[in-house]
Amino acid sequence: AQKVTQAQTEISVVEKEDVTLDCVYETRDTTYYLFWYKQPPSGELVFLIRRNSFDEQNEISGRYSWNFQKSTSSFNFTITASQVVDSAVYFCALPLYGFQKLVFGTGTRLLVSP
Amino acid sequence: DSGVTQTPKHLITATGQRVTLRCSPRSGDLSVYWYQQSLDQGLQFLIHYYNGEERAKGNILERFSAQQFPDLHSELNLSSLELGDSALYFCASSLQTSGGADTQYFGPGTRLTVL
Numbered sequence: 001a002q003k004v005t006q007a008q009t010e011i012s013v014v015e016k017e018d019v020t021l022d023c024v025y026e027t028r029d030t031t032y033y034l035f036w037y038k039q040p041p042s043g044e045l046v047f048l049i050r051r052n053s054f055d056e057q058n059e060i061s062g063r064y065s066w067n068f069q070k071s072t073s074s075f076n077f078t079i080t081a082s083q084v085v086d087s088a089v090y091f092c093a094l095p096l097y098g099f100q101k102l103v104f105g106t107g108t109r110l111l112v113s114p
Numbered sequence: 115d116s117g118v119t120q121t122p123k124h125l126i127t128a129t130g131q132r133v134t135l136r137c138s139p140r141s142g143d144l145s146v147y148w149y150q151q152s153l154d155q156g157l158q159f160l161i162h163y164y165n166g167e168e169r170a171k172g173n174i175l176e177r178f179s180a181q182q183f184p185d186l187h188s189e190l191n192l193s194s195l196e197l198g199d200s201a202l203y204f205c206a207s208s209l210q211t212s213g214g215a216d217t218q219y220f221g222p223g224t225r226l227t228v229l
Contacts, residue, residue, distance in 0.1 A: 035217070045204060045220035047116070091157065099208070099216055100170035101147070101159035 002027045004094050006105035013082050013112055021077040021108045023092030029053075034075045035093040035102065036066070045091070051075065082112045117141065118207050118221035126227045132193040135224045139186055139207030145169075146188040147208075147218055148180055152201040163188055164210070195228045202226075 005024045013019045025034060036048040049059060051068050059066045063080045079086050089109045093102040117140035127133055139146050148160040150173075159172035163182035174180075177195075182188040192199060202223045208216035 037220070042222075043202065043225070044116070044222045045206075047217055047219060050217050097170060099218075100162050101172055102149075102157075102206075102218060103159070104157040106156050 002029075002094060002096055002103060004092050004103055004105035006090075006092055006108050008108045009106070010109040010111065013110070015083060015112055015114050016081050017112075018078060018080050019082050019110065019112075021079075021090050021092075021110065023075045023077065023105060025073050025075065025092070025094050027094060033095055033099075034068070035095070036075075036077050037091045037093060037104075038088045039091065039107070040088040048077075048090075079110075082110075084112050084114055086110060087112045116219040116221065118205060118219055120203075120205050120221035120224050122224060123222065124225050124227075126229065127195060128229055129195055129197060131195050131228075132191065133195065133226065135190040135192070135203055135205075135226075137188045137190070137205030137207075137221060139188070139205075140219055143207035143209050143219075144186065145208045145210060145216070146182055146186070147206040148174075148188070148190050149204040149206065149220075150201045151204060151223070152198075155201075157204075160190070192226070197228050200226055200228045 032053045038046045065078045067076045089107045091107045092105045119138045121136045144165045146163045151157045160174040162170040166182050180190045204223045206218040206220045208218045
């Protein structure tokens with residue numbers, strides 16, 4: 001099966017804590033991409049990052065970083081020094097059939113309290 | 115703002131009714147995708163159109179249909195509505211069809227409530 005598993009349903013942290021959101025994927029493809037999206041309380045889905053299977057280097061964007069490890073089929077997302085505005089549901093997604101569809105994980109709800 | 119627009123933002127209707135959700139893709143994007151987000155099913159792919167042609171179908175009920183028009187906007191038609199159809203419906207767009215490594219950009223969604 002081709003699927004994405006986000007085992008953490010909900011994580012609560014206090015502002016300025018670092019937090020890591022886990023994503024484990026299964027795919028038959030030898031070349032593939034993975035995505036992270038953010039869904040804030042307002043409801044829209046916001047694209048965060050796209051990575052391909054050729055590149056396992058960590059990606060850093062401000063307080064966000066992503067760790068892609070093919071050996072463990074994981075694509076984890078770390079927020080450093082979390083802020084209240086980071087409170088949202090975060091989804092990991094795997095495109096299938098040549099990008100015809102995205103298969104989403106069940107999401108991780110992150111609550112950052114002041 | 116992703117550049118994808120969806121109307122209406124909210125829709126409340128009764129069981130048995132029919133509704134139409136509308137989506138305008140980002141400027142230049144040829145592909146439109148529809149997804150349904152419900153509490154029990156999560157985010158599920160419904161259907162994909164590329165430049166007016168249906169390219170892929172997911173878990174879309176027979177009561178649901180979609181089309182993409184020559185100006186590239188898309189409509190999702192939901193008929194004989196049931197309580198279980200209450201959900202957030204997202205439209206997404208990307209530049210091209212299969213083979214490309216395109217990112218799907220999502221609209222703000224239409225929240226459908228069936229009473």
